[in-house]
Amino acid sequence: MSERTATADITEVTAQAEPQAPELAGADLLVEEVSIDGMCGVY
Amino acid sequence: MSTETQARGARAGFDLDRPWQLHPQVSVRPERFGALLYHFGTRRLSFLKSPALLTVVSSLGDAPSARDACRLAGLTEAELPAYAAALETLASSQMICARVSS
Amino acid sequence: MTQPLVTQPPVTQPPVTQPPVTLPLVEQFQYGLDAPICLTWELTYACNLSCVHCLSSSGRRDPRELTTAECRAVIDELERMQVFYVNIGGGEPTVRSDFWDLVDYATAHHVGVKFSTNGVKIDPAVARRLAASDYVDVQISLDGATAEVNDAVRGPGSYATALRAMRHLAEAGFRGFKISVVVTRQNVSQLDDFQAIANRFGAQLRLTRLRPSGRGADVWDELHPTAGQQRELYDWLVAHGEQVLTGDSFFHLAAYGEALPGLNLCGAGRVVCLIDPIGDVYACPFAIHDSFLAGNVRGPGGFAAVWRESELFADLRRPQTGGACHSCSAYDSCRGGCMAAKFFTGLPLDGPDPECVKGHGERALSAAAGASPPRPSGDHSHRTRPADPVPVSIGARPPASRGLPPAGHGLPSASQRLPPDRACDESPLAGFSPGPGG
Numbered sequence: 001m002s003e004r005t006a007t008a009d010i011t012e013v014t015a016q017a018e019p020q021a022p023e024l025a026g027a028d029l030l031v032e033e034v035s036i037d038g039m040c041g042v043y
Numbered sequence: 044m045s046t047e048t049q050a051r052g053a054r055a056g057f058d059l060d061r062p063w064q065l066h067p068q069v070s071v072r073p074e075r076f077g078a079l080l081y082h083f084g085t086r087r088l089s090f091l092k093s094p095a096l097l098t099v100v101s102s103l104g105d106a107p108s109a110r111d112a113c114r115l116a117g118l119t120e121a122e123l124p125a126y127a128a129a130l131e132t133l134a135s136s137q138m139i140c141a142r143v144s145s
Numbered sequence: 146m147t148q149p150l151v152t153q154p155p156v157t158q159p160p161v162t163q164p165p166v167t168l169p170l171v172e173q174f175q176y177g178l179d180a181p182i183c184l185t186w187e188l189t190y191a192c193n194l195s196c197v198h199c200l201s202s203s204g205r206r207d208p209r210e211l212t213t214a215e216c217r218a219v220i221d222e223l224e225r226m227q228v229f230y231v232n233i234g235g236g237e238p239t240v241r242s243d244f245w246d247l248v249d250y251a252t253a254h255h256v257g258v259k260f261s262t263n264g265v266k267i268d269p270a271v272a273r274r275l276a277a278s279d280y281v282d283v284q285i286s287l288d289g290a291t292a293e294v295n296d297a298v299r300g301p302g303s304y305a306t307a308l309r310a311m312r313h314l315a316e317a318g319f320r321g322f323k324i325s326v327v328v329t330r331q332n333v334s335q336l337d338d339f340q341a342i343a344n345r346f347g348a349q350l351r352l353t354r355l356r357p358s359g360r361g362a363d364v365w366d367e368l369h370p371t372a373g374q375q376r377e378l379y380d381w382l383v384a385h386g387e388q389v390l391t392g393d394s395f396f397h398l399a400a401y402g403e404a405l406p407g408l409n410l411c412g413a414g415r416v417v418c419l420i421d422p423i424g425d426v427y428a429c430p431f432a433i434h435d436s437f438l439a440g441n442v443r444g445p446g447g448f449a450a451v452w453r454e455s456e457l458f459a460d461l462r463r464p465q466t467g468g469a470c471h472s473c474s475a476y477d478s479c480r481g482g483c484m485a486a487k488f489f490t491g492l493p494l495d496g497p498d499p500e501c502v503k504g505h506g507e508r509a510l511s512a513a514a515g516a517s518p519p520r521p522s523g524d525h526s527h528r529t530r531p532a533d534p535v536p537v538s539i540g541a542r543p544p545a546s547r548g549l550p551p552a553g554h555g556l557p558s559a560s561q562r563l564p565p566d567r568a569c570d571e572s573p574l575a576g577f578s579p580g581p582g583g
Contacts, residue, residue, distance in 0.1 A: 030129035032090045032170055033136055036081065036183060036230060036257075037351070038407035040393035040483075041417040041429035043185050043232045043261045043284070043325070070255070072180075072227045076173045079182065081229040083257055083280060088182065088229075090170055 057131035059113070059123070062142035064104040069138055073097060080138050089138050096129055103139060171408065171480075177415045177462035180226035181452065185234060185430045186420045188216070188244070190525035192236040193265050196288075196299045198327060198368060200431055201421075202359040203236035204527035209423040213243040215443070219420065220247070222448045223256045230257030232284075234430070236422070236525075239266040252280040259284055261325065263303060264310025272310075272317035284323035284351065285310055290338035294331050298368075308342075315346040323390065325351040328378055329368040336381050340389070352382070354394035357489040357499075358431040359521050365490070372507070375500060376401070397482035400475035400502045410480050414439065414461035418452065426451045428461060431485035434522045468495025475503060482506075491518030 065071065072079040077091035078100070091097050098116040099109075106112035113126055133139045191206035192199075211219070223231060231251060238244055238260050251258045259282035267275075267283070275283055285307050289295025292304035314322050324343050326332065332339075336352070343350040357365035370378060379398045382389065382405055393407030408416075413429035414437075420426055424442040427433055439458050440451035452458065467473075470481045482498020490499040491513055497505035 030092050030096050030125060031132045032092065033132070034088050034090075034408055035390065035406070036086045036088055037390040038088070038393050039182060039412040039417050040396060040408070040410065041185070041412040041419075041431070042183055042392055043234045043430060070227065070229060072229075074178060076170075079229075081182075081257075086230075086257075086282075092170065 057109070057127045057134065059110040059127055059130075060108045062103075062107060063109050063112075063130070063134075063139050064142040065100060066137055066140050071097075071101065080133075082136070082138055085137055087136050087138075089133060089136065091129075096126065099126060099130070100133070100139065104142065171410050172464075174408065174410060174412070174416050175462065175464060177458065179453065180449075181228050181418055182412075182416045183230045183232065184223075184228060184418050184420065185232045186219075187235050187422050187430065188233055188238040188247070189236040189241050189422050191240050192263075193240065194237065194263055194300050194303055195527050196286075196303075196360070197364050198288075198298060198329075198355060198359075198361040199526075200356060200359040200361055201234075201236065201433060202521055202524045202526050205525045206236075207423050207525060211422065211424050211442070213246065215424065216243070216247050217250055219424075219442055219448055220251050220254055220256060222442075223251075224254040226449055226452075228256060230259060232259050232261065234261035237263055237265060248281055252278065258282070259323070261286060262310070263299070264307045267310035267313055269313050269317065272313035272319060275314065275322075276317040276319035282322065283314060283319070284325045285314075285348075286325050286327075287339070287342070288327050288329065289332050290335035290342060294335065297331065298327075298329065311342075311346040311348060315348070320347045322346075322348050323351045324348045325353060327355050328352050328370060329355055330370055330374060331368065333370050333374045333378055336378070336385075340385065349388065349390060351390040351392065352378075352386075352395075353392050354483070354486075356431040356483060356485050357518075358485050359433065360526065362489050362518070362521060369500065372500075372502075372504070375502065379405075394483075397479045397486075397498045397500060398502060399478035404478060409478070411484055413437075413484060414458040418458075420448065426455070428457065429485060431483070432488065434488065434519060436488070436519070437485075438522075466495075468493070470495075470497055470505075473503065473505070489518055489521070491516055 066082060068082055068084040070081045070083065072081070077093050078097040080089040080091065080100070081087075091100065095116050095118060099112045099118070102112045102115055103109060106115060109130060110123070113123060118126060130139065187201055189206055189210060190201065190203045192203040195204055233248070239262055241247075248258050248260065257280045261284045264285050267285075275281055286299070287295060287304070287307045288298045289304065295304040295307070296302070311322075311324070324339070324346075326339055339352075340350055355361060355365065355369050357369070375398065379395070379401050382391065382395065383403060386405070391405060391407060393409065393412070395405055396407065396409040396411075399405065399409055413432060418426055418428055418439070419430040419433070420442060421433065426439045426442060426448065428437040428439065437457065439455035442448045442451065444450060446454070465481070467476050467481060470476045479498070479501070481495070482501060484494055486499050487494050487496070490510060492499055492506065492509055497509055499506040499510055501507070
């Protein structure tokens with residue numbers, strides 16, 4: 001379900017991560033990446 | 044701010060047997076869950092989600108190869124592929140880069 | 146055979162405030178960090194403009210502003226805490242005479258700087274100086290792709306000022322400066338045009354959410370995007386937004402489907418916060434209210450003590466159960482939305498966001514119609530209208546009714562809200578209880 005997919009960004013994914021949008025390219029168990037702009041509560 | 048260069052990572056797979064180092068523009072902040080890495084040039088944040096990965100990344104510059112750094116961090120052979128994938132991600136985003144000198 | 150998950154050494158039962166290391170990142174961050182990742186620092190309440198939606202109700206300088214020495218002390222603390230970068234804003238930060246001194250001091254002390262400006266001081270010389278600096282980024286505010294739309298919100302001449310600043314930055318070779326747009330009912334049709342402006346100047350577009358904060362409380366009803374426009378915005382970001390920044394301000398839209406890039410959670414008091422011009426520390430710049438005031442940097446332990454020890458932040462860092470949203474299938478995506486948006490529309494913090502994409506917020510607002518929402522704490526708005534032809538020296542006008550936009554901005558009159566009978570004393574955390582996460 002697409003709503004569940006939204007949480008896959010952040011929660012653990014399996015070792016076989018499919019290539020996805022740049023933000024998710026490194027979404028393996030050990031490393032996550034985000035822009036310094038990617039935190040809510042900053043101008 | 045200088046122009047961001049496109050990352051040119053090792054698309055064919057991470058070479059564990061070469062020397063690597065933390066990019067000089069990266070600041071490392073250890074955390075309970077692992078670490079935060081911030082690259083002042085690309086303005087990207089990386090979250091290292093394991094303390095062992097922090098140990099590996101921190102010792103890359105002094106180890107003859109990434110594989111050695113992994114062994115020194117106490118990783119087993121079975122764990123290496125996951126850590127190699129993590130290192131590839133970090134290389135793609137220029138958090139770590141190939142070391143020229145041995 | 147499936148690869149095992151990364152082996153973790155056996156973890157002894159941690160104390161209650163420490164989450165297990167195997168938790169997803171979003172859960173980790175909800176417990177807070179020993180230092181912010183980045184933070185907003187409003188350097189002054191003084192501003193040459195009077196934007197109708199100003200989140201900090203800026204205009205007049207506060208006489209209690211931090212001194213240069215006090216600002217340097219804050220920077221020293223940020224360096225020690227390894228805060229990666231600080232977003233300097235205001236008011237208009239460049240009107241402080243020590244602005245460049247402080248920017249240089251920050252970058253010399255390993256704290257990156259991005260400052261938010263309406264562009265008033267970005268002349269060619271300043272632009273060249275900025276282009277030469279590696280650790281200073283600039284963000285120009287713009288709320289319309291045309292002068293007509295922009296100036297209705299930001300005041301006459303503000304569009305011209307912004308574009309002039311952009312031209313100077315581009316001509317000085319500053320690539321990738323930010324153009325930051327607050328998305329409103331009036332400008333959501335101009336998203337492509339904003340991108341074109343960014344492309345023209347070699348800048349990066351940033352779209353952020355309008356919150357009913359500061360003066361925004363009085364224009365929110367008229368300016369916040371309609372439900373249909375919200376969907377338009379989301380679709381546009383999914384289709385065209387790969388290079389567009391959002392400050393993670395649209396995480397409430399994740400309930401539509403695919404989450405937008407970013408942490409997709411409220412960072413207030415957990416990974417970010419605000420330091421205001423008089424040193425007050427708030428959970429976030431959209432929550433300038435006593436209920437979200439954590440302390441003051443002038444206290445004995447400085448900023449670090451406030452970040453690490455304030456009761457407010459400890460409350461925010463306890464696991465949230467989701468309250469009324471807990472049973473909604475979208476909760477994992479939207480996390481209940483924006484705390485400030487709920488607070489300043491008078492909604493309970495453990496319920497839906499006013500712009501909940503499923504419509505729960507609208508229903509909650511209708512049910513609460515008639516109740517007065519909390520007012521922002523403090524108001525540094527200009528007392529006189531900049532566009533008024535009567536010279537200021539003749540005498541100040543009586544204080545303008547709170548929230549009415551100055552003449553000439555072209556907006557319909559903001560609906561007047563009566564002040565509450567008594568100060569809101571309800572804890573913003575009513576309904577939050579420590580317990581297992583939802």
